[in-house]
Amino acid sequence: MVSVTRAVFGDLPLGAGTVEKFQLQSDQLRVDIISWGCTITALEVKDRQGRASDLVLGFAELEGEVAPVQGTAFDLRKPVELGKHLQEFHMNGFDHNFCLKGSKEKRFCARVHHAGSGRVLEVYTTQPGVQFYTGNFLDGTLKGKRGAVYPKHSGFCLETQNWPDAVNQPHFPPVLLKPGEEYDHTTWFKFSVA
Secondary structure, three states, X not given: OOEEEEEEEEEOHHHOOEEXXXXXXXXXXXXXXXXXXOEEEEEEEEXXXXXXXXXXXXXXXXXXXXXXXXXXXXXXXXXXOHHHHHHHOOOOOOEEEEEOOOOOOOEEEEEEEOOOOOEEEEEEEOOOEEEEEOOOOOOOOOEOHHHOEOOOXXXXXXXXXXXXXXXXXXXXXXXXXXXXXXOOOOEEEEEEEO
């Protein structure tokens, strides 16, 4: 049996409208979706034993650990040449969240310098973390402008965010947004030439 229910989740500030929650349920899963940004707020599916359980989307394993970077391959507090760094530490690349010092104010997050062109990118954010991803799954099949080919590690992402699995880790920065609360985070990208 499949059912869909609809209920009021909350009201937007200044009379801007109502946010609704839709619940889709079958004998295999239950998902709650709010109309504000079409956001999935809960997802439960059955496991091999038929037990329904909450899922955290996007993560195969969650450790909930905050570890120091000093003396490890993750110590990027001083400039490194990324390709050489990955080789030196025998790494397949980065796809990790880096925890920033707690503050809701604008703070420095990362600096990247491309020696060949002199371009510099500085990232500032109000978020408590940044996911650093180094194009680990690029394989040369993706083509860019003027036929540019993108092999493995030919690009990177700096994605400011909350810490993964924060919803299940009470010692992580809070992540849940409740009705009546406002989501207010900013990330700044500053470009220059050195």
